[in-house]
Structures are given as C-alpha cells and as structure tokens.
Amino acid sequence: MSEGAGMSAREVILARIREALRVPAPLPHGLAEESQSQVRQPQQRAAVTTSGAASAGISVAHPSNRLPSLTVLPEEVARPWLPDGGETPAERLRLLIENLGKLRAIVQQVPDLTAASDYLFTIARERDWHRVAWHPHPLVEPLLAGVPCATYRVDAADFDKNALESCDAGITSCEALVAQTGSLLVSSATSGGRALSILPHVHVVVATCDQIVATLADALHAAQARYDGHLPSMLSFITGPSRTGDIERILVLGAHGPKELILILVG
Amino acid sequence: MIVNDLAAPSVGHPPATETQPPKLAKKRFLHDAAEHVRDTGHRAFVRKALSGYYASRDVQKARFRDWEHARDAASLAKWSAVNQLDELLPRFVANFEANGGQVHWARDAEEARTIVLDLVRAARAKAIIKSKCMTSEEIHLNAALEAEGYGVVESDLGEFIQQLRGEPPYHFVFPCMHVRRDEISDLFGKHLGTPPTDSPEELTMIARRHMRRLYVDADIGITGANFLVAETGQISITENEGNARLTAALPRVHIAISGIEKVVEHLDDLAVLLPMLATAGAGQPMTCYNTLYAGPRRPGEADGPEEMHLVLLDNSRTAILADPEQRDSLHCIRCGACLNVCPIFKNVGGFTYGTTYQGPIGSVITPHLRGLADWNHLSGASSLCGACTDACPVRIDIAHHLLHNRRNAARTAPNAWERLGHRLFVMVARRPWLFGLGGAVFRRTLPLLKAVRPPLLRDWLASRDLPAAPRQSFRRQWDHRQSQQPAVSREGSA
Incomplete structure (x- = not known):
C-alpha cells in the first residue's frame, strides 16, 4: 500500500505497520527454533504450544488467523519463576517487611488505629513537623485527631498545590501491599490524588494486613476487579523512598520524591 | 530539517551543537x-x-x-x-x-x-x-x-x-x-x-x-x-x-x-x-x-x-518492523543492560557512538533509523563476545544483529577493495599449490613486513605486534602431528 498524499499521519503509520507485518518474524532468539515453521504458517488457526513457550508457561495461539498471541496458561498465573511472593499470609507479611527493610523504608506494626494514632503523634514530634497533609479515608482520618501540628486536607473541590508543597508529610491509604517486591500500590482514587504521595518530604502510608498480596500481578488484578474497567487516572507502585544513583552511581535517598517512606501496618 | 544528533561531544570537548554531514560519523567515531x-x-x-x-x-x-x-x-x-x-x-x-x-x-x-x-x-x-x-x-x-x-x-x-x-x-x-x-x-x-x-x-x-x-x-x-x-x-x-x-x-x-x-x-x-x-x-x-x-x-x-x-x-x-530478522530489536525496553556489560562501551564511552541510543542496542537500531551507509561502522563496534545478547532481559539477539547489519551493508554497498581481496583469497585458497607458495613467501617476508610497516598493516601494527613466523606451514605441522598419533584416532577423525 503506497502512502497517498491525502492520508493522515495515523493512516500512514498504520499502513506502514500492516505492510511491515506481512512477513512474520521468527520467535525470539533462544526460544524453540523447531516451532518456527508452525509460527510462519499464515493460515494456521489452531493453537500451537512451542516447547520454549510451554516451559515458560505460555501458550502461543493464532486467534487472528495470521499472528500468534500469548495467553498465560491458568496453572501458570502464579508465575513460579518470578521472585517469591509467599504462599501464606504469614509468609507474605514476613517477605513484605523484609523487602521494605532492604529498601530502607520504615515499617511500624500496630494492633489498632489508636496505636497508629499514637505512633503518628510520636513521629510528628520527633521530626518536628509543622504541617501534615492528608485525605479523607477511613484509615487516615482517625489518625489526624491527635497530631501535634497543623493539617492540610487534600480536597477535590479546593486543591492548592502551594499549600501541599509547604507540608512536611503526606498521609495516605493505599490499594495494596506487594510482598514479592515490597511495593505499595497507590492510586489517585484511594491515595488523595497524584501529588499527596509524592510532593511532601515524608510519605506515611496507613494500611491493614489484609491488604497484603503476594505479587505485582495480584495487585494489578485486584485493582482491575475493584474498578471494573474504570481505572483511576493514576496507579503507582512505590518501591521504597525516592532515590537516585546519578552521581557516580552512589545511592542517595530523597531525589525529588519523599526522603522517607513510613508504613503503618494495622492489625 | 535533517535530524542529526552527531553533536554528541567527547569527554573534555566543548559540546558541538551544529549539525554535521553524516559522512563524518565514521571518521568521528574512529x-x-x-x-x-x-x-x-x-x-x-x-x-x-x-x-x-x-x-x-x-x-x-x-x-x-x-x-x-x-x-x-x-x-x-x-x-x-x-x-x-x-x-x-x-x-x-x-x-x-x-x-x-x-x-x-x-x-x-x-x-x-x-x-x-x-x-x-x-x-x-x-x-x-x-x-x-x-x-x-x-x-x-x-x-x-x-x-x-x-x-x-x-x-x-x-x-x-x-x-x-x-x-x-x-x-x-x-x-x-x-x-x-x-x-x-x-x-x-x-x-x-x-x-x-x-x-x-x-x-x-x-x-x-x-x-x-x-x-x-x-x-x-x-x-x-x-x-x-x-x-x-x-x-x-x-x-x-x-x-x-x-x-x-x-x-x-x-x-x-x-x-x-x-x-x-x-x-x-x-x-x-x-x-x-x-x-x-x-x-x-x-x-x-x-x-x-x-x-x-x-x-x-x-x-x-x-x-x-x-x-x-x-x-x-x-x-525495523519491516525487517523480520531484526524486528526483535523493537522489543527493547531500554534497560541499558547491554551497555553496562559491553567491553566496547566501557572502553570508548557513550559519546563516541554519536547516537541517541548508545551501546550495542544503539549500534543495531541506529543504522535502521538513520541509514546503513553512514552508520554501518557501528556494526564493527563489537568484540563478538555476545555479552549483550546474554544480558538482554527480552532476548534480543543483539550480537548477531550487528553481524546482520554488516552483511546487509556488504550487500547493498559492497566495498570494492574487500571484494577484490575476497576474490583473490578464493582464487588462492582453491589452489593448494598456490596457497602453499603464498604461505612460504609470507613466512619468509614477515620480518621485512614488520620492519617496513606498509600502509595496510600500519594501523593494525600501531597497537599490536605480529608473532614470529613459524618455520613450517600449518599443513606440514599437521601431517607431522598426525603421523605420530595412533592410526585409530586418525581414522576416527576422518
């Protein structure tokens, strides 16, 4: 197909892509050379499982009558070749705390929200906070009553980025905690928008133990199920406090985001 | 406007912001x-x-x-x-x-x-x-x-x-x-x-x-x-x-x-x-x-x-998509692992490439993005060690793609001297007597070559030395060796 003068950039690029894909490509280097003849067959409709792909737990199917697509086999959803996320709640809790420790995040386990509130009071005193930002949430609001400083409530109706910038800490809830990597999944829907978890110098996350999931995939699937196709405009995996290695590859915490990440784990 | 990021300076050089004709890319790289x-x-x-x-x-x-x-x-x-x-x-x-x-x-x-x-x-x-x-x-x-x-x-x-x-x-x-x-x-x-x-x-x-x-x-x-x-x-x-x-x-x-x-x-x-x-x-x-x-x-x-x-x-x-052989270079997730392990990158540095994407993956894709004729020299920026291919998390066959680019360059714009050289080699290699004669001449003139340093060898000899010539040809040495081995293994290797 030639690129006509009247075609839009979109049409031209899509035409180039269609033209380019008329010749199929072999499977990735190192994967099941013997199955390439099957993949090259344009008319092949039946699902083929290549040996390399199968050992990776992935089936190669030809739904479009032309090119293969990949679906993860059900028994392989757990992806037992990725870093371990833990089989039991106790294991997941242990892995989460271990991973967060390596990332230099601070984890404080508390039995209930009253104890969480006491802990927040203590760290606010220790760090001499003047103002903390928060967002309305059942896990966050009860903690604010006793903080020994001014507060700023992040509100969709009246958001002021200058006010947020002046805050020492941001206190948020989260979507999930990932044992596998020590990541916290925050979103614009459940963590007070986009800036609250990144602009203040300290990020305090309040979460419950039942929010711990094993893997990144579990956290993503849970978010997809919860929002049922209407995902928040931002979903972010936070894995430790902000960091950089740009100067001589030496690790420094607190590049542009929070210098400290504190998880208060309730229950 | 011609897109040209040749402006990459080398360490210690003031950054050049003016665009340069692509023909200089190879000269500059060297x-x-x-x-x-x-x-x-x-x-x-x-x-x-x-x-x-x-x-x-x-x-x-x-x-x-x-x-x-x-x-x-x-x-x-x-x-x-x-x-x-x-x-x-x-x-x-x-x-x-x-x-x-x-x-x-x-x-x-x-x-x-x-x-x-x-x-x-x-x-x-x-x-x-x-x-x-x-x-x-x-x-x-x-x-x-x-x-x-x-x-x-x-x-x-x-x-x-x-x-x-x-x-x-x-x-x-x-x-x-x-x-x-x-x-x-x-x-x-x-x-x-x-x-x-x-x-x-x-x-x-x-x-x-x-x-x-x-x-x-x-x-x-x-x-x-x-x-x-x-x-x-x-x-x-x-x-x-x-x-x-x-x-x-x-x-x-x-x-x-x-x-x-x-x-x-x-x-x-x-x-x-x-x-x-x-x-x-x-x-x-x-x-x-x-x-x-x-x-x-x-x-x-x-x-x-x-x-x-x-x-x-x-x-x-x-x-790149239209080249099924190298289509996998579009799998790149820009992690930089191939740069970090590349002996060439570590020795010539990032600016020498003169490209937006440095290192092995940059050497593969730049000729596609900006023309094989002017950027094929990057295909030679490889020790053939394959460390890049091993490091790639999405299994791009980077090391072989550098060779593919060399092959494609030779096909599209053959170098007359290289072609002449290969023809001569084929002619000599097909005639055992000529091959033997050539070897004998080379063995005897090697000390002379080292002393005279003719132009073709001068660059190579600048940072290397030629070993002393062996007294006998490889074939003579081989025959001698085989005659001292038990007969069984000779048959086995035949």
Whole structure:
C-alpha cells in the first residue's frame, strides 16, 4: 500500500505497520527454533504450544488467523519463576517487611488505629513537623485527631498545590501491599490524588494486613476487579523512598520524591 | 530539517551543537574511540561506577526463582505485542482516548516537534518541566522549544546535570555516569550559586531544592513512556527519583512522547516486565516508581492535569518492523543492560557512538533509523563476545544483529577493495599449490613486513605486534602431528 498524499499521519503509520507485518518474524532468539515453521504458517488457526513457550508457561495461539498471541496458561498465573511472593499470609507479611527493610523504608506494626494514632503523634514530634497533609479515608482520618501540628486536607473541590508543597508529610491509604517486591500500590482514587504521595518530604502510608498480596500481578488484578474497567487516572507502585544513583552511581535517598517512606501496618 | 544528533561531544570537548554531514560519523567515531581508549582515567572511572551495578544486579537476579524462564516470558510478551502491533496499537489508542487522553501521530521527528510546539503554544505555556524521555532526545525537542523561546528544565538529576553541561546523555539510563562529583559541584556553583561540596547527597539535595518550585510553577509537564497498555489504555512510566510523578501531577497539561513499539497487550504483562527492567537495568527489585496513567484528572480526583496528550512516534521504527530478522530489536525496553556489560562501551564511552541510543542496542537500531551507509561502522563496534545478547532481559539477539547489519551493508554497498581481496583469497585458497607458495613467501617476508610497516598493516601494527613466523606451514605441522598419533584416532577423525 503506497502512502497517498491525502492520508493522515495515523493512516500512514498504520499502513506502514500492516505492510511491515506481512512477513512474520521468527520467535525470539533462544526460544524453540523447531516451532518456527508452525509460527510462519499464515493460515494456521489452531493453537500451537512451542516447547520454549510451554516451559515458560505460555501458550502461543493464532486467534487472528495470521499472528500468534500469548495467553498465560491458568496453572501458570502464579508465575513460579518470578521472585517469591509467599504462599501464606504469614509468609507474605514476613517477605513484605523484609523487602521494605532492604529498601530502607520504615515499617511500624500496630494492633489498632489508636496505636497508629499514637505512633503518628510520636513521629510528628520527633521530626518536628509543622504541617501534615492528608485525605479523607477511613484509615487516615482517625489518625489526624491527635497530631501535634497543623493539617492540610487534600480536597477535590479546593486543591492548592502551594499549600501541599509547604507540608512536611503526606498521609495516605493505599490499594495494596506487594510482598514479592515490597511495593505499595497507590492510586489517585484511594491515595488523595497524584501529588499527596509524592510532593511532601515524608510519605506515611496507613494500611491493614489484609491488604497484603503476594505479587505485582495480584495487585494489578485486584485493582482491575475493584474498578471494573474504570481505572483511576493514576496507579503507582512505590518501591521504597525516592532515590537516585546519578552521581557516580552512589545511592542517595530523597531525589525529588519523599526522603522517607513510613508504613503503618494495622492489625 | 535533517535530524542529526552527531553533536554528541567527547569527554573534555566543548559540546558541538551544529549539525554535521553524516559522512563524518565514521571518521568521528574512529577518532573519538582512539582518544577514549587512551584515557585510562576515564575508563577506570566508568568501570568503577559500574562495579556496584554488577553486584546488585546479581543479588536481584538471584531473587528470581528462574531468571531464564522470566526472560522467556518477557521476550514472548514483547514479541507477541510487536507482531500484533497493527491490532494492538489501534486498540491502545481507542482505550487511551476513552480514558480522556488525546493522541497525536508523528511520522518523523519534525512532525513530532511540530505537534509538541503547537500544544505548547495552545496552552500559552510559560514554564515547561520535563522528566527523562529518550524519544525527546531522539527528536531534539529541547532545542526546538528553546528556539521558539520556551524555557524547559530537565528534572531527572542526571539529565539536569547534562542540560547544565550542554551535553546529551552519555548513557541512556545513567545520563551523567561519566561526570565526577567535583565537576558537578563546580557546575552547580556556576549555575545555581551553591557552595562547593564533595557529598553526592548534598549535591542531590541542591537539585531537589532547586526543582521544587519549578514543578509547582510549570504549566506543562513532558514525560516519556516505558509501556503502552493496549487492554486498559494506560501509559506506564518507570523512574527512581519521583520527578516523573511530579511532572505528571502538578502542571496543567501533561504531554507524553512514546515510540509506537512500546505497546504491550495486557496490564498483567507488566508484572513480569517491570521487575525485569529494574533488575537488568539497575540491579533493583523494582524501580522506585512505576506509574500507570489513564488520561487526565478524573472528576472527584484531587489533582492532576486538565489535559493529557500522547505523541506516538514512528521515526523509522516501521522500517525495523519491516525487517523480520531484526524486528526483535523493537522489543527493547531500554534497560541499558547491554551497555553496562559491553567491553566496547566501557572502553570508548557513550559519546563516541554519536547516537541517541548508545551501546550495542544503539549500534543495531541506529543504522535502521538513520541509514546503513553512514552508520554501518557501528556494526564493527563489537568484540563478538555476545555479552549483550546474554544480558538482554527480552532476548534480543543483539550480537548477531550487528553481524546482520554488516552483511546487509556488504550487500547493498559492497566495498570494492574487500571484494577484490575476497576474490583473490578464493582464487588462492582453491589452489593448494598456490596457497602453499603464498604461505612460504609470507613466512619468509614477515620480518621485512614488520620492519617496513606498509600502509595496510600500519594501523593494525600501531597497537599490536605480529608473532614470529613459524618455520613450517600449518599443513606440514599437521601431517607431522598426525603421523605420530595412533592410526585409530586418525581414522576416527576422518
């Protein structure tokens, strides 16, 4: 197909892509050379499982009558070749705390929200906070009553980025905690928008133990199920406090985001 | 305007901003490479900077229960997406638009620059903040914005340092890995008026303090994109510092620029690709922030941009797509692992390549993006060790693609001298008596060659020595050896 003068950039690029894909490509280097003849067959409709792909737990199917697509086999959803996320709640809790420790995040386990509130009071005193930002949430609001400083409530109706910038800490809830990597999944829907978890110098996350999931995939699937196709405009995996290695590859915490990440784990 | 990023300077050279004819690319590469390999201090510095990476990468790889399986899965996810780009790209765009984002298609660098400039003008922007974006380096966006009078600040620490130095990135993941802390201290002193320090932490805090107001005051935030998720219409951005998060949170307009090849089919694919990107590229379990954006601020959300734009850039990516043999080079997730392990990169340095994408993967794709005739010399920037292929988390056969490019170059523009040389060799090699005669002559004249140093050998001999000639030919030595072995093994080897 030639690129006509009247075609839009979109049409031209899509035409180039269609033209380019008329010749199929072999499977990735190192994967099941013997199955390439099957993949090259344009008319092949039946699902083929290549040996390399199968050992990776992935089936190669030809739904479009032309090119293969990949679906993860059900028994392989757990992806037992990725870093371990833990089989039991106790294991997941242990892995989460271990991973967060390596990332230099601070984890404080508390039995209930009253104890969480006491802990927040203590760290606010220790760090001499003047103002903390928060967002309305059942896990966050009860903690604010006793903080020994001014507060700023992040509100969709009246958001002021200058006010947020002046805050020492941001206190948020989260979507999930990932044992596998020590990541916290925050979103614009459940963590007070986009800036609250990144602009203040300290990020305090309040979460419950039942929010711990094993893997990144579990956290993503849970978010997809919860929002049922209407995902928040931002979903972010936070894995430790902000960091950089740009100067001589030496690790420094607190590049542009929070210098400290504190998880208060309730229950 | 011809896109040309030859302006990459070598260490210690003032950055050249003027464009140069591409014919100089090879000459320049050879010159800069020669200069760099002599700079042992620089090489030692780069090696030391990378030593921590090797250690932490190995620790993180060991956390994978099977790293090779993970590579299989990651490469298949990218292979599947790239080979279905005709279906997945429109699906991504439809979902991205349903999320409230606006898509702009750019056939080449100039069209992409025009799109961004139009968006900046329409927003009546006064200040632009930018997070690390290699596609913007590829299209020379900053120069275009500055030419129109718009100030743009790079917020990633490494990119900010490079911007102040007036240099492009040295390494597409570690932009200023070649710069010493005292140089950064002087640079900040000169541009920001800060007192000297030799603490990387204090230097980082200077940049942090400097940048905070800029995030709040900027009208436009420009970012790149690491993945485009077809299923959900989200773009995924990976970063450590939090600067991309701030860039996409506070300004009124968010513009992302991405190559068309960044599509993955499922959100779930990122559960494999994100940890692999972090481990292969920087020796981390996960990069600090991995963020998915689905359009601008939603009703009920506290903050976020009013508009989100995505520029989808072709700029010859479809030319790579049209080459099934090297199509897998579009699987690249820009982790930088192949640079970090490459003996050539470590010895000639990032600027010598003269390309937006340095190192082995840059040497593979640059000839496609900018012409094989002028950039084939990069195919020779390889020791054939294959370390890049082994390091690649998505199994791109980088080392062989360098050879494929050499072959293609020989096909399209054969070198007359090489052809003559090969013809002569074939003629001689087909005639055992001539081959033997040639060898005998060579053995006897070798000392003379070493003394005279004829032009063809001079470059080679500049850094090497020829061994002493053996007294007998290989065939004579072989026959002698075989006659002393038991007969059985001779038959067995026949």
